[in-house]
Structure formats: structure tokens, C-alpha cells
Amino acid sequence: MKKILLVSLVVGLAGCGKSEAEKAKYEAEMKELRYNQMAEGFVKSHLKDPDSAQFRGQQGFCGEVNSKNSFGAYTGFKKFIAADKNMIVMEDDLSPQEFRKVWDGVCK
Template sequence: MRTILVLCLALAGCSESFSAEMEIAAAELKDPSSAQFRHLTRVGNLVCGEINGKNSYGGYVGFEPFYVRDGKATLADKTGDNLIDVTNELRIVNTCADARLSQLNEKMKN
């Protein structure tokens, strides 16, 4: 967990307030200790961002969207196949994107 937090701080400048959600999301990876995070955002009880991890061959697969809600992580490549699941995922991704844009706009104003 300490490695994950250090990577997050180095890559994204995130705070420790995301540590529980980062641990939950990292547990979904093949190699949880390889987790890298960026663009972490909190919207109410939802934490979203991008996660990267190593595959079976030891190579990083690239950053993918993820979110953690109510103690459960959902990674972009593990979403449901039916229309209701996909629609819900799109709503969540849009919520995360809107929050991230708001954060960036605030940074630009300052």
C-alpha cells in the first residue's frame, strides 16, 4: 500500500484521502503492488481516476478509467455487457469527467 501511495503522490499529486479507494482498486489488478494512479477525483461517495498495472508478462498495460463506490471498484475493462450496466457506467464516467474539468478550470483561474 505504501508503494501505491508514493506512486500516486509522485504522479498525480493526490492526497492520502484516496488511500482506501486506491487499495480497493489496486486489488482488482493482476499485480496490485504495481498500481499507478492519476487524475483522482472525489464526487460525493464516488472516487474515480485512472489506474495502470502490470500484466502477466510484467509490462504495464496503460492507464484505464476506474471508479470506487461503496467500497467496490469497477475497472473500465470489467464493466457489464448489458445495456443497463453500460448506461450506468457512462453516467458515472460523465460525472467523473465533469468533476475533473471543474478541478482543472479552478486551477487555471488561480
């Protein structure tokens, strides 16, 4: 958490004296970081071993996660959509066709 705050502070200070386009870009990047952090928290609350979670390919509330199961083995990266802590859809929760349809509608 301290790293995130430090990065936010450094990036925030770097935003001083920038053009409107640069400020808009900075705001969009910060918004994306906040969404990623929120989604990671939502997904971790859904996992058997949240400390083992590895994330990749995140874009807002969508991405992939790999974590350990109850046997202590990694399950492999699986796509997720995490709208809030009570609405997390993992790739295995739906049929491949249904998940693809939701993924394409929400995450693209």
C-alpha cells in the same frame, strides 16, 4: 504509510490558528486525501500486481490506474470508479457508452 502520517501531521499542525475559510479548505483537502487513499486500496485489491499500480487524475473515488498484467507488462492507464472493495468498476468492465454514463454521473 509513514509518509502519509507525517504529511497529515504537518498539514494538521499548519491548520492551527487559521480562519474558518482556511479550516474548511483544509478539511476538504484532508477528506479528498482520505477518499483517494481508500480508492487506491480498493483498486489495488482488484489488480494482478498491486505493487506496480500507478495512479493519476484522482478525484475522490474516481481516477485512472496503470499496472502490470500477468505477463509483467503495463496495461496503460484505465479509468476506474471504486465505491468500496466489492464495487470497483474498471473502464473495460462496461461498454464505452455505459462506462461514460456512469463516470459522468458519479465522477463529474
